[in-house]
Amino acid sequence: MEDPEERGPQPESExxxxxxxxxxALQMLHELDDTPxxxxxxxxxxHWFEQLSMTxxxxxxxxGHDPDA
Structure with a gap:
């Protein structure tokens, strides 16, 4: 599993x-499943809570739903 601190800030993109x-989402699930x-x-x-929330x-x-509603 990748250490979230090693990635640093991510550039803004489209x-x-x-x-x-x-x-x-599928990749995240596979990474979670493969984490000892x-x-x-x-x-x-x-880290994974934040990733899961964003995903x-x-x-x-x-x-078609507003997650902030």
Whole structure:
């Protein structure tokens, strides 16, 4: 699993396409499934919570819902 602190700030880019959002969600699930329990630190949980929140909001938008409603 990639250490979230090693990535640093991400550059602003164009919004992802529907396919990219879905592909990213699937990749995230695979990475979570492949993360050994001994790597599940508090930092890891915090990182994946934020990733899951952002991905869920993106998927809700794709389905036509406002995640902030």
């Amino acid at each position: 919004p992802a396409s529907d396919e990219e959002i879905i592909r990213g 329990p001994q790597q599940m630190t508090a930092l890891c949980y915090q 869920t909001r993106d998927l809700l938008r794709l389905l």
